[in-house]
Amino acid sequence: MHAIQQNLYLYQGINTEEKIQSLTGSLYNYLVMECVQVNQYVSLSKDTIDSLNILYRELVLHLRGLALENRTLQDDLEIIVQRHRAKLISALKHNSYNKNQDQLFIPCAEYSGSFQFHLLHLGDCLLKQPILDVGCGKKHQLLSYLEEKGFEELYGLDQYHSDEHRIFCGNWFDYHFLQSTWGSVIAHMSFSNHYRRSLINQDSDTVLYTMKYLEILDSLIVGGLFIYSPAVRTIEETLDRQRYSITYFPNLDDRNLDSVCIQRLC
Numbered sequence: 237m238h239a240i241q242q243n244l245y246l247y248q249g250i251n252t253e254e255k256i257q258s259l260t261g262s263l264y265n266y267l268v269m270e271c272v273q274v275n276q277y278v279s280l281s282k283d284t285i286d287s288l289n290i291l292y293r294e295l296v297l298h299l300r301g302l303a304l305e306n307r308t309l310q311d312d313l314e315i316i317v318q319r320h321r322a323k324l325i326s327a328l329k330h331n332s333y334n335k336n337q338d339q340l341f342i343p344c345a346e347y348s349g350s351f352q353f354h355l356l357h358l359g360d361c362l363l364k365q366p367i368l369d370v371g372c373g374k375k376h377q378l379l380s381y382l383e384e385k386g387f388e389e390l391y392g393l394d395q396y397h398s399d400e401h402r403i404f405c406g407n408w409f410d411y412h413f414l415q416s417t418w419g420s421v422i423a424h425m426s427f428s429n430h431y432r433r434s435l436i437n438q439d440s441d442t443v444l445y446t447m448k449y450l451e452i453l454d455s456l457i458v459g460g461l462f463i464y465s466p467a468v469r470t471i472e473e474t475l476d477r478q479r480y481s482i483t484y485f486p487n488l489d490d491r492n493l494d495s496v497c498i499q500r501l502c
Contacts, residue, residue: 408427
């Protein structure tokens with residue numbers, strides 16, 4: 237409250253649609269970062285993402301209105317902030333996913349592009365384009381690393397908002413993986429990590445993960461690759477070896493932590 241009041245005059249400069257969208261996106265990303273730092277398995281639905289962006293846009297406009305009217309009264313500001321906070325809590329409570337998740341502190345990190353490249357053994361795989369990084373992170377560091385290596389058709393999917401057209405803001409459940417589209421789909425410590433946790437907990441999202449996993453495989457072109465870590469042996473053991481070849485790359489003694497490269501054969 238104090239920080240907003242001290243800097244309220246800055247909102248007078250938020251005078252174009254581009255600036256409004258930019259600040260809205262930054263505030264939304266900060267919330268997502270806070271949520272993920274508390275629990276990396278937070279999965280926001282499209283409806284929730286849209287609602288949160290609308291709420292932050294409303295907040296920006298309300299604060300700009302106060303600034304333009306030179307209304308810096310504590311009561312006015314407190315009403316806006318309290319209402320905004322209540323709406324945020326409501327939006328997160330009504331999120332379609334993670335209904336039965338615990339509230340443990342499960343932090344995560346955004347790994348460097350070089351680390352991901354080597355852990356996934358991407359140098360041992362003949363990457364085909366276009367490439368989609370599922371759970372690419374706020375800084376999409378693997379995509380930047382691949383770009384330095386000469387790859388051009390690079391795209392990312394994450395819950396963070398990005399001004400880059402190649403980064404899709406959304407949840408993998410809501411994202412439609414079109415058939416025979418991708419040369420390579422990569423997911424480091426993202427989709428398969430969540431899938432494994434769902435299987436271990438036997439929660440209500442397990443069926444959704446299985447369906448989405450198969451949808452990702454169908455989205456590969458012939459010869460295309462689905463590369464991820466950790467392994468999900470439960471689903472991998474059921475795949476038709478006439479259609480898919482599977483290569484495992486050990487990372488530690490625990491083979492469940494292997495990196496996996498699945499190639500569509502036909």
